[in-house]
Amino acid sequence: MDNKLTLMELTGQESGVVVYGDEVIVTNWSSINGLPRMAPGNIGIIGWPDEIMVGKKYNVDDIRTALPGKIVEVERDEEEESIVIEAEGMDIVFDHNGDIPALWGYDIGLQCNAIINRDDDGNLAPTPGTVYELVDGIIVIAPDGWN
Numbered sequence: 170m171d172n173k174l175t176l177m178e179l180t181g182q183e184s185g186v187v188v189y190g191d192e193v194i195v196t197n198w199s200s201i202n203g204l205p206r207m208a209p210g211n212i213g214i215i216g217w218p219d220e221i222m223v224g225k226k227y228n229v230d231d232i233r234t235a236l237p238g239k240i241v242e243v244e245r246d247e248e249e250e251s252i253v254i255e256a257e258g259m260d261i262v263f264d265h266n267g268d269i270p271a272l273w274g275y276d277i278g279l280q281c282n283a284i285i286n287r288d289d290d291g292n293l294a295p296t297p298g299t300v301y302e303l304v305d306g307i308i309v310i311a312p313d314g315w316n
Contacts, residue, residue, distance in 0.1 A: 174202060174203075174221070175198070175201065175202055175203075175221075176198040176201065176204070176205075176221065176309060177198060177199050179221060179223065179301060179309070180299065180301070180309065180311035181311075182311055182315060182316060183197050183198065183199040183315075183316050184196060184197040184198060184199070184315050184316060185198065185298075185309060185310050185311045185312060185315060186232070186236070186268075186269075186309070186310040186312070187204060187205055187307065187308070187309055187310075188235070188236065188237060188259075188307065188308040188309075188310070189307055190237070190306070191237045191238065191258065191259050191260055192259070192260045192262045193236065193237070193256075193259050193260065193261050193262060193264070193269060194206075194207065194214065194262050194263045194264075195261075195263060195264040195265070195266070195268045195269060196214050196263060196265070200216075201214070201215075201216035202216045202218060203216045203217045203218040203219045203220075203221070204216070204217050204219040204221065204307065205217070205263075207262050207263060213263075214263055219305075219307075221303060221309075222303060222304045222305070223301050223302070223303055223304070224302050224303060224304040225301070225302040226299065226300070226301050226302075227299070227300055228297065228298070228299050228300075229297060229298060229299075229300055230295055230297050231295030231296065231297065232272065232295075232296050232297065232298040232300070232310050232312050233272050233273070233295065233296075235298075235300045235308060235310050236259060236269075236272075236310075237258055237259045238256055238257050238258025238259030239256075239257055239258060239259075239273065240254050240255070240256055240257070240269065240270050240272070240273040240275060241254065241255060241256075241257045242254050243255050252275070254270060254273075254275050254277075256269070266282055266283045267283040268283045268284075268315075270283070271283035271284060271285045272296055273293075274293040284314065286314075296312050296313065296314070297312075297313045298310055298311050298312035298313050298315075299311045299313075
């Protein structure tokens with residue numbers, strides 16, 4: 170596969186998910202050269218001038234299968250109408266819009282346009298997408314329907 174300078178060139182879209190082992194970053198990468206990384210002091214996302222070398226590319230019906238963990242419900246209070254969720258098996262380093270919980274059907278109330286896919290009957294529907302396994306073990310996920 171060709172080496173690409175940016176994830177936008179690679180995926181043809183502005184945003185997606187990058188997985189570094191068990192760490193997950195969800196970001197808009199349209200202005201990032203290289204790979205998105207958390208800046209020192211956790212002040213935001215910066216571009217790290219890594220060379221993007223794809224080893225394998227494939228489509229999945231459910232991008233959750235490419236993530237290192239899942240979102241689980243740990244507490245539900247019916248009276249208060251509240252739910253406590255947490256990431257299990259992955260560390261969500263950056264997810265400004267709450268897109269990762271939305272993949273499991275949870276709206277965490279950020280009002281930032283995280284999309285929960287539902288079928289015609291209102292049931293949670295999986296999000297398909299394209300997975301790029303980079304030669305250094307980093308995984309890039311381009312979910313269908315994300316810009």
